Amino acid sequence: xxxxxxxxxxxxxxxxxxxxxxxxxxxxxxxxxxxxxxxxxxxxxxxxxxxxxxxxxxxxxxxxxxxxxxxxxxxxxxxxxxxxxx
Numbered sequence: 001x002x003x004x005x006x007x008x009x010x011x012x013x014x015x016x017x018x019x020x021x022x023x024x025x026x027x028x029x030x031x032x033x034x035x036x037x038x039x040x041x042x043x044x045x046x047x048x049x050x051x052x053x054x055x056x057x058x059x060x061x062x063x064x065x066x067x068x069x070x071x072x073x074x075x076x077x078x079x080x081x082x083x084x085x086x
Contacts (some may be wrong), residue, residue: 032056 005021018038022085028048032038034056052060066073 034059 015038017036024044025048044065
């Protein structure tokens with residue numbers, strides 16, 4: 001796991017396994033693959049967004065699929081993780 005400190009990070013940033021301290025993510029695409037959890041401490045995010053790939057994308061797609069009213073699991077998923085509904 002890499003410790004990244006006091007940097008301005010732009011563009012594609014692969015997060016898995018890294019810990020970020022006092023960094024600014026500016027116009028960044030924060031890529032999470034679900035292999036190893038990243039860490040953040042006192043970071044700032046400016047015009048940045050998440051992108052999910054691999055295992056992480058599979059999990060997001062699964063949860064979104066459970067949001068359908070016909071699944072009967074909508075309230076369970078939104079109760080567990082309200083921000084997934086967005």
